[in-house]
Amino acid sequence: MIFFILGLPLAGGALAFMLPINRSRSILLFCVSLIHLLSVGSFWINRPSSVLSGFLDLDSFGIIVLSIFSLLFFAVSLYLPSYIQNEKGRSNRVFAGYLLLLLFSMTLVSLSQHPGLFWVAVESTTLLTAPLINFHRRALALEATWKYLVICSVGIALALLGTFFLAISAIQLKSLLFNEIVHQASLLSIPWLKLSAIFLAVGYGTKMGLVPMHSWKPDAYGEAPGPVGALLSGGLTNCAFLAFLRLIQICNSADQTEFLRPVLLIFGMASIALAAFSMLGQADFNRLLAYSSIEHMGILILGLGLGGAGFYGSLFHAINHAFSKGLIFLVSGNIYQKYRSKRVDNIQGVLRSSPFTGGFLIAAMFAVTGIPPFGTFFSELMILSAALKAHDYGLAFFYLFFLSIVFIAIANTILKMARGLPPDTWNEHSKNESWGSLLPLLLLGGIVFLLGCYVPSFLDRMLLKSSGILGG
Amino acid sequence: MNPVWLDRMLAVIVVSAICLLGISRIGSIIKLFAIQSLVLSIIPFLMNGPLGVHRIALALVTFFLKVIIIPMILFWAVRHVAIRRDSPGLFGISISLLLGGFLVGLSFFLSSCLVLSEKPFSDLLIPSAFSTLFIGLLLLISRTKAITQVVGYLVMENGIFLFALLLFDVTPLLVELGIFLDIFVGVFIMGIVINHIQNEFDHTDTSQFTALKG
Numbered sequence: 001m002i003f004f005i006l007g008l009p010l011a012g013g014a015l016a017f018m019l020p021i022n023r024s025r026s027i028l029l030f031c032v033s034l035i036h037l038l039s040v041g042s043f044w045i046n047r048p049s050s051v052l053s054g055f056l057d058l059d060s061f062g063i064i065v066l067s068i069f070s071l072l073f074f075a076v077s078l079y080l081p082s083y084i085q086n087e088k089g090r091s092n093r094v095f096a097g098y099l100l101l102l103l104f105s106m107t108l109v110s111l112s113q114h115p116g117l118f119w120v121a122v123e124s125t126t127l128l129t130a131p132l133i134n135f136h137r138r139a140l141a142l143e144a145t146w147k148y149l150v151i152c153s154v155g156i157a158l159a160l161l162g163t164f165f166l167a168i169s170a171i172q173l174k175s176l177l178f179n180e181i182v183h184q185a186s187l188l189s190i191p192w193l194k195l196s197a198i199f200l201a202v203g204y205g206t207k208m209g210l211v212p213m214h215s216w217k218p219d220a221y222g223e224a225p226g227p228v229g230a231l232l233s234g235g236l237t238n239c240a241f242l243a244f245l246r247l248i249q250i251c252n253s254a255d256q257t258e259f260l261r262p263v264l265l266i267f268g269m270a271s272i273a274l275a276a277f278s279m280l281g282q283a284d285f286n287r288l289l290a291y292s293s294i295e296h297m298g299i300l301i302l303g304l305g306l307g308g309a310g311f312y313g314s315l316f317h318a319i320n321h322a323f324s325k326g327l328i329f330l331v332s333g334n335i336y337q338k339y340r341s342k343r344v345d346n347i348q349g350v351l352r353s354s355p356f357t358g359g360f361l362i363a364a365m366f367a368v369t370g371i372p373p374f375g376t377f378f379s380e381l382m383i384l385s386a387a388l389k390a391h392d393y394g395l396a397f398f399y400l401f402f403l404s405i406v407f408i409a410i411a412n413t414i415l416k417m418a419r420g421l422p423p424d425t426w427n428e429h430s431k432n433e434s435w436g437s438l439l440p441l442l443l444l445g446g447i448v449f450l451l452g453c454y455v456p457s458f459l460d461r462m463l464l465k466s467s468g469i470l471g472g
Numbered sequence: 473m474n475p476v477w478l479d480r481m482l483a484v485i486v487v488s489a490i491c492l493l494g495i496s497r498i499g500s501i502i503k504l505f506a507i508q509s510l511v512l513s514i515i516p517f518l519m520n521g522p523l524g525v526h527r528i529a530l531a532l533v534t535f536f537l538k539v540i541i542i543p544m545i546l547f548w549a550v551r552h553v554a555i556r557r558d559s560p561g562l563f564g565i566s567i568s569l570l571l572g573g574f575l576v577g578l579s580f581f582l583s584s585c586l587v588l589s590e591k592p593f594s595d596l597l598i599p600s601a602f603s604t605l606f607i608g609l610l611l612l613i614s615r616t617k618a619i620t621q622v623v624g625y626l627v628m629e630n631g632i633f634l635f636a637l638l639l640f641d642v643t644p645l646l647v648e649l650g651i652f653l654d655i656f657v658g659v660f661i662m663g664i665v666i667n668h669i670q671n672e673f674d675h676t677d678t679s680q681f682t683a684l685k686g
Contacts, residue, residue, distance in 0.1 A: 116647035123654040130661055139672045143681045146665055150621060153658055154612065157628055160651065161605070164635045167642055168588065176642060191586055219684040 001048035002056050005039050006107055008032060013100035017093065025096040026081040032100060033070075033077040036107075040070040044458060054177050056111045060466045064315065065242050066110035068322045069235040071447070073103055075440040076227045079330055082436030083227055086337045094131055102128045102231070109239040113177045115163045118246075119156070122207060122239050126152045129236065132228045133220050144216075144223035151216040155206025159243070162199030166250075169193040178246055185253035193251070194259055200247050201263055208240035208297050209290075211271040218278075221290035222342070226333020229286060233293040233329060234322035241300055241318055245470065248304060252471045257307070264305030269398065271298025276402040279409035285332055285342045288413055289325070292368055295406055296321045302399070303383040304470075306390055311467035313382030316455075320375035320448055324367035327444040331361050334437050335417070344413055349422035354433050358418050360441045365414040367448045369407045375451030475594060478518040482600040484511050485634075486576060489607040489627055493568040496557050498619055502546045505623050509538035512630055515637065520593045526645050533652055534633070542626065542659050549619060549663040553670040558617040568614055575606040588638075597634060605631030616679040618666045622659060629655055 012032035019025050043063055050057035058066070076099070084092040105128060108121040126149070134145040167176055169192035173184050181188070206213035221229050244264075251260045275295035282288040300321070303314030332342070334357045339347050351358035370376040380403065387396040455463075488508040495501050513534040516527045563571065579602030586598070605628055612624030636643060669676050 114644075114647065116643060117650065120647065120650035120654055123658070127654065127657050127661055130665070134665070134668070137668075140684060142665065142668050142672050143684055146618065146669065146678065146681065147684075149658070149662055149665060150612075150625070153625055154609070154628070157625070157632060161632050161635065164632065164639060167639045168635075171588075171639070171642065195586065222684065 001039065001043070002051050002058070002111060005036065005048075006056075006104060006111070008036060008039075009100045009103035009107065013097055013104060016096040016100055019093075022084065022092050025092050026084075029077045029080065029096045029100065033074045033103070036103060037070045037074045040067050044462075050113070054175075054179075055114050055117060057113045058111060059113075059179075060462055060469065061242055061245050062110040064319070064462060064466065065238050066107060068238055068319055069103075069106045069110070072231065072234045072322055072326045072444075073099075073106075075326060075330070075443050076230055078443070079227055079333070079437060079440040082434050083225070083333055083337070094135070098128050098132055099231075102132075106235060106239065110242065113179065115166055115176060115178070118243070119160050119163050122159070122204070122243070123153075123156045125236055125239060126156060126207070129228065129232060133224045133232075135225050135228065136223065138223070141223040144219035148216045148220040151213070152207060155203050155213055157203070158199050158206070159203025162196045162201075162203055165192050165196035165199060169196055178249070181250055182253045185250065185255075188250075188254050190254070190256065193254055193256060197247060197251055197256070197260055198263070200243065201260075201267070204240040204243040204247075205267060205301075208237050208244075208301075209271075209294050210267045210297055210301060211274045211294065214271065214274075214294050217294055218287045218290040221293065222284055222287040224286075226329050226331075226336060229289065229332065230326040230329035233289070234326040237293065237297060238318060238322060241297075244301065244304060245466075248470055257471070261305050261307070264301050265395070268298045268300075268302030268305055269395065271295065272302065272399065272402045273298075276405040276409070279406060282409070282413065283344055285335070285344055285347065285413070285417070287342075288344075288410065289328060289332060289368075292406065292410065293325060295402075296325070299380060299383060302395075303386065306383065306386040306392070306395075307471065308386050308389060310383050310386035311470045312463055313379050313386060315463050315466055316382065316451075317376065317379035319459075320367075320379050320451055323444045323451075324364065324374065324376055324448045327360065327441055327448065328364035328368050330437075330441055330444065331357060331364050334433070334441075335361070344417060346423065347417045348420040349418075351418045352420075353422045356433050356438050357441075360438075360445060361414060361418055363445050363449075365410060367445065369410050370403065371407075373452040374448050376448065378452060478515065478594050479596050481511050481515055481518060482594065482596045482634075484508075485630070486600045486603045486607075489604050489630075490569065490572045490576070492611060492623070492627065493572045493607065494565055496565070498550055498558055498617065499547075501558070501620060501623055502543050502550070505546075505626060506539050506543040508627070508630060509534065509542075512633060513539060515634075519637065519640070527640070529645060530648060533649065537652055537656055538626070538630075541656065545659055545663045546619060546622065549666045552667050553619075553676050558615055558620045562614040562616075568610065571610060572607050575610065576603045579603040579606060597638065601631050601634035603631070604628075604634060607631075616677050618662075618669060618676040618678050621678065622662050622666075625662075626655070626659065 009032055016025050016028055105121050105124040112118040112121055130145050130149050134141050169189045170181055172187045209217040251257055272295050275291045278291045279288055300314050300317055303310040338354055350361055367374040370380045485508055488504055492504055513531050516531040580599045582602055583598040608624050608627030612621050666676055
């Protein structure tokens, strides 16, 4: 089964570069993502056995990350045909091909049990998204792509170095597979492990967009088309999150939790704080979303640093964040195609010009800022309660303070965009709302809404089991 | 095989990295990078132990990728963008060289703090790996032209490669090849992006990339 789920998107990607017309590529993209989603669903019932002598295996962290990405990818593949149709004269060859290859490498990320293989997979996700960010081929998009490539490659190179240090630390072990390292953690050399933890945190933190390694993120998200932004912020950040989960697991088993904790808390809090202030008065809608993504990454890392109930909250927040950010980026794709601008000043009266998109915009605003009944509210609350339980009152206070600044900034911007009359320059002939561009929004919004009302027992069990592995 | 020769080769790698800091002609920068990689590809032959398939494969892949293919891609990019010189950038040549020397000292200090459970086959290996890595990073952040930044990234990768030699017996070949592939694809994509940048802006000076802010 593991070979099937890896081979399917790889073959699909190769085929997408060969197929001649847009329509056939859209159908291919849809079919592959549907089959991928169904197979991932079947893994929840029947876990596939490991292959290649344990190099590829699906553990409980892996299945959470894989399911998030598969579902998000399905929504994007539903959304894409109507998006491409509105980009006049553009072929979807690049889109379909690279997206399917990206699905392959994301699947590989969640399956890899060897730090080296994991690194290869993460780096390939960076390389495969670069052409997608450059989709609009503007000068600004090019500048963003360059920054994204260079900063992420350097960050990832540091993560590679961290991986080597981990291997040096584990030189007395027979193999480097993650569960081997965790089981024989007493044999690890501690100075090298500490060095490795720092390099891995900085390297994968760059990929995740934590402050102060975040500078590529607003540019890349700002210039990427809506559906690509959805995958970048909802999906790709999770592969770095997975790296942090594994790092914590290793440090826990080697009794180095206290070494890693302050690093995580500082990264987390700095990201939330800087993102909150950068959002105030942000003039570009997509950049606003990018800073919101930095803020949420900060929340995830903060939850991991707090430990205890924070682990559960953090894992749950990763799910909620992926779908709510996916939702709002797809909404931003709709708005961009309607107004041909991302400047907040140029966008007014979304509720009038396209009522459904406007409705989803308001819903997404609540989902992203963590207002009940959306799932994000509950996961952010869990992280707050973890801070209070650990008697970190100062941390809890600043956490709430920055989250309220974020709420003010986002609500202010989005309400300005949603209300009022559309500007005179607004093009009457531009895109009208279609089923293809609304159904994926309904799917993603529905999931975040449902997770706020009810957490299915199989998911709850998996989250409990995963946070148990982390020591929560 | 021969520890004296191994140490000499490591010294050549570090010295060539320092020289990169002092050069501003882009053609020479690429050539010097190719020479550094050539020396790097000899090192697997100089290490202790039997000469297995694994080791020969590693040396050959390094040779083809970093001495032939990547410099070719870079020269192709240079021809397309029609630039010949890179300005010394952030620090100027003399300060850059001084910083390079400082980084080499720092590397020796760092590696004296870290003890290995097994003694590596050369005492110079870890310090020279750190030095190459740091100098690559310095090149990357101090230069303004896109191509020099790519070379800086590659020099960093060369430093990481030296670290990888410490782990020769535990890192499976397949993973190493995957890492090489990623570097290759990365440089290939960067080459294409450089070309696009030239068409769009008529220069490849990334210090003028200041439109995206805030």
